[in-house]
Amino acid sequence: MAALAEHIRRAxxxxxxxxxxxxxxxxxxxxxxxxxHLPGTSQEAVVLLGHVDTVSTADYxxxxxxxxxxxxxxxxxxxxAMGPAMAELANSGQWLFGxxxxxxxxxxxxxxxxxxxxxxxxxxxxxxxxxxxxxxEATSCGARTVGPWVGRFLKEQGLHLAGVIxxxxxxxxxxxxxxxxxxxxxxxxxxxVSVFGIPSHxxxxxxGLDPNRxxxxxxxxxxxxxxxxxxxxxGETAPVVVTLSQSDYKRRYDxxxxxxxxxxxxxxxxxxxxxxxxxxxxxxxRRAVEAAVAEIGPLSRGGPVDVVTWGELWQxxxxxxxxxCERQGARLAAQPPHRLNRLLVEGLVERGxxxxxxxVYLAAAPIPRVTSSEGLAGRxxxxxxEGRPILLAGHFPFISDLSFxxxxxxxxxxxxxxxxxxxxxxxxxxxxxPSGEVILAGPCGDGAHxxxxxxxxxxxxxxxxxxxxxxxxxxxxVGS
Numbered sequence: 001m002a003a004l005a006e007h008i009r010r011a012x013x014x015x016x017x018x019x020x021x022x023x024x025x026x027x028x029x030x031x032x033x034x035x036x037h038l039p040g041t042s043q044e045a046v047v048l049l050g051h052v053d054t055v056s057t058a059d060y061x062x063x064x065x066x067x068x069x070x071x072x073x074x075x076x077x078x079x080x081a082m083g084p085a086m087a088e089l090a091n092s093g094q095w096l097f098g099x100x101x102x103x104x105x106x107x108x109x110x111x112x113x114x115x116x117x118x119x120x121x122x123x124x125x126x127x128x129x130x131x132x133x134x135x136x137e138a139t140s141c142g143a144r145t146v147g148p149w150v151g152r153f154l155k156e157q158g159l160h161l162a163g164v165i166x167x168x169x170x171x172x173x174x175x176x177x178x179x180x181x182x183x184x185x186x187x188x189x190x191x192x193v194s195v196f197g198i199p200s201h202x203x204x205x206x207x208g209l210d211p212n213r214x215x216x217x218x219x220x221x222x223x224x225x226x227x228x229x230x231x232x233x234x235g236e237t238a239p240v241v242v243t244l245s246q247s248d249y250k251r252r253y254d255x256x257x258x259x260x261x262x263x264x265x266x267x268x269x270x271x272x273x274x275x276x277x278x279x280x281x282x283x284x285x286r287r288a289v290e291a292a293v294a295e296i297g298p299l300s301r302g303g304p305v306d307v308v309t310w311g312e313l314w315q316x317x318x319x320x321x322x323x324x325c326e327r328q329g330a331r332l333a334a335q336p337p338h339r340l341n342r343l344l345v346e347g348l349v350e351r352g353x354x355x356x357x358x359x360v361y362l363a364a365a366p367i368p369r370v371t372s373s374e375g376l377a378g379r380x381x382x383x384x385x386e387g388r389p390i391l392l393a394g395h396f397p398f399i400s401d402l403s404f405x406x407x408x409x410x411x412x413x414x415x416x417x418x419x420x421x422x423x424x425x426x427x428x429x430x431x432x433x434p435s436g437e438v439i440l441a442g443p444c445g446d447g448a449h450x451x452x453x454x455x456x457x458x459x460x461x462x463x464x465x466x467x468x469x470x471x472x473x474x475x476x477x478v479g480s
Contacts, residue, residue, distance in 0.1 A: 001052055004132055005034050008112065013119035022149050024134055024141040028334060031134035033142045035149070036112075038119050040127035044476040045154055047129045047164040047436075048111040048468070051136035051143070051401055054100035059451045067451075070098035086452055095445070095454040102445040102455045107167035108132060110443065110460065114468050126476035127159055136401045139337065139364070143401035148431040150405065155434075163372070163437030163475040164405045165468060168396070170442050179385045179459065181441040181471075183376055184395040185402040186238055187269040187369030187410055189362060190338060191281055193218055194345045195261045196355035198301055202255040209300045209356050211261040212248055214292050218358075219243055221288035222265055222281065230269045230277065236394040238268040241281075245338075259355075262342055264363050270395045273409075274366050275416040282309060282360050289358055310361035311418035313348060314425050321351045326424055337364040337422065344421035362420040365428075367399055368408035372437040379474050385463050396440045398448075407433040437475055441468060 008017060020035040057067035063081055066073040074097045078090035089095045096106075115130040129150060133142030154161055170180055195215045200208025222228065222241050230238040244266050248258035269277055286307045293305050314322070328347050332340050341363050349357060383390040396402070417428050443460035447453040 001032050001034055001132060001134070004052070004108065004112065008034075008036055008116070011116050011119075013116060016119045016122075017115070022145060024145045027135070027141045027145075031142065033134055033146050034130075034132040035146065036115060036130040037153075038115055038128040038130075041124040042126050042476065043159055044126040044162045045129060045157075045159045046126045046162050046472045046475050047131055047150060047405065048114065048472075049131050049133070049143070049164055049166045049401060049405060050104055050108040050111050050168070051133050052108065053135055053137045054103065054105070055137055055449050057099050060099070061451075063451070067099040070096050070101050070455075073097045082452060089454065094457060096457050097452070097454045099453065102169045102443055102453050103448040104168045104442065106455055106460050107169065107442040110464050110468060111165075111167045113465050114472070117465070118469070118472075125473060126162060127157075128472065129153075133401060140367075140401050140404055143404040144431070147404040147406075147433050151432055151434045161406070161434040161436035163376075163439060164402060165471055165475065166400055166402050166438075166440045167442040167464075167468060168400055168440055169448055170440070170444055171446075178388045178391040179444065179463075179467075180391040180393045181380075181439055181467075182393045182396040183380075183437070183439060184270070184371040185369065185400045185438060185440065186395045186397055187274065187403065187408070188367040188399050189267040189269070189274055189277060189416075190244070190364040191265040191267050191278070192338065192341060192345070192361045192363035193263050193265070193285065194342065194349070194359045194361070196349050196357045196359070197257065197259065197261070198356055199256050199259050200301070202257060205257070206299055207301055208257050209305070210257045211356075212258060213296060214289055214305065214358065215246065215248075215261040215263055217288045217292040218285050219246060219263060219265075221284050228280070228284070230267075230272045232271040232394070234394075236270055238270045238395070239266075239397055242266050260346065264338060268397065268399070269369050269410075271369075273413040273416075274368075275413050278309075278360075278362075278416055278419065282307065285358065285360060305356045305358060307358040307360065309419045310345060310348075310359060310421050311425070313345075313352075313354075313359060314418075314421075317348060317352065321348065322424070324351060329422060329424065341421040348421075360419070362416070365420060366410065366416060367403045368410035369395065370402050370406055370408050370438050371395070372439070376437050376439075379477060380471075383467070383470060383474070385467055386459070390467070400440060402438045402440065404431075405433065406436045406438055439471055439475070441471060 018037040060067040195211040197209040197211030246263040445455040
């Protein structure tokens, strides 16, 4: 972040750009976010948004020392370090390899370049805010901080937010196919499920209830089912539910069945309110558990197994148990949200001695879906890239920081947070965010988050800057 700020400060037009640094909250590392404001001549404002973090370079193995040096890495891959297929791509001159080149260092470079070019041209038009934020790859604390900051700033300046453009990666397209931009970003629920069984010796399974057996049934019932994928009335479909983690956290091998099993599921929304999505999952889990218990009943102990949400479990707890859980939460506050919330579920079940039981909860705060207005498509008609019309896609399917920059229809569904353990039944205070259009238009390439991550050089550096510049003007026209 410091290097990016210094690059802006050393530019020949730095005097026209006002820099602000905002510290992420809550964030134990106190990571900074950079906001560069280029004043405009209208009352409209457009935000260019990007994140500075990337995932680890551990997957590069012997090439790790070159992972963040794209030119050197591309040369090594061209020499065969990743095999003949990758060598052919590296030697074609089309691709640039490296950690973060696609997601999303090149997008940051494009956004910064558009900011500086507009400053050089001294063109009339909207105010431009280039925001480089921390932490999207983890909890998006940077965007969660910057979104409300931008809202307050615009209100103080008497400006209207026309929209936010995120220059994150888009999937590569086949030769001759149109490039795409997205006019929304999916919402996400990180669904936690904890199964509490009855431990027993493996030689006497009928004396216990194996939680892993029930968890396997739940995973089978939820994942890779197209009928459970959320969809819009227009037919846009979100990715199917998949498992992000599953374990019984048993620390040593022995011949006793586990006490509990835990899983995290990725639920994406493009239209359905979060609470309705959660209710659907709970109903599916209940059916799966009932079927499993009926099948293994004669071979296990425990009889019916209740499936409850965290909210139901919390409401039924005694005041003393609630106080004990809140003290536990205070001690564990520094833990990642998914671990914190799992431990709170375990603590509440242990204090109530409630096994066998299945608890369904939110393992992290919901990520809201954001969508542009129907009128935006008309404003963007006629845009081209490489001589072909731009394809307007629906929701960006990978989640993004756009979710925290403008108000969302999901904000009216705050009741879903009653199943987020870390809130202990309290209603969260939602941030005040401005209304505005959202667009994701970024570099093309392949292999995001993989060691073979690569960037389409010509499109990203020769075509995309002009497209983003045009989008700024089209967005500003939306609000005029």
